[in-house]
Amino acid sequence: MTRWLWWLLAYASLGIGIVGIVVPGLPTVPFVLLAAFALALAPTGEGEDWFTHADKLRHALAFGALLMLGWLARIQPRWLLAGGLLAFGAGIELAQGLTPHRQASLGDLAADALGILM
Numbered sequence: 197m198t199r200w201l202w203w204l205l206a207y208a209s210l211g212i213g214i215v216g217i218v219v220p221g222l223p224t225v226p227f228v229l230l231a232a233f234a235l236a237l238a239p240t241g242e243g244e245d246w247f248t249h250a251d252k253l254r255h256a257l258a259f260g261a262l263l264m265l266g267w268l269a270r271i272q273p274r275w276l277l278a279g280g281l282l283a284f285g286a287g288i289e290l291a292q293g294l295t296p297h298r299q300a301s302l303g304d305l306a307a308d309a310l311g312i313l314m
Contacts, residue, residue: 199238202234202238203234203235203238205230205231205234206230206231206232206234206235206238207231209228209230209231209234210227210228210231212227213225213226213227213228213230213231224269225265225266225269225271228262228265229284232258232262232284232288233287233288233291236288236291236292236298237288237291237292237298251304251307252303252304252306252307253307255285255304255307255308255311256307256308256310256311256314257311258308258311259281259285259307259308259309259312260311260312260314261311262281262284263277263278263281263311263312266281278312278313281308281312282305282308282309282312285305285308285309286305289301289302289305
């Protein structure tokens, strides 16, 4: 799947998730998670990051944001939300290990956990 198709899937899913905030019966959380998953599997662009471990910062911020969305969605209990997000992060890393253009990383999973704990 080419890069633009991954981005299209991600933004379409995010858009549907946002619409789900105001449309009764249309779920929000699954579409936001699908958007995050699509972005995680999209081929990376060429070029260097703006500092050495910028990808770890992005992981922590993304999972912190997903946790906040879960809190706003009133997902209870909170330990289950945190555990589910950590499992989601592990699933992303496993899926990245199966793609030819990405690689799995325990450091990324640790950054996900840090974002959840913040």
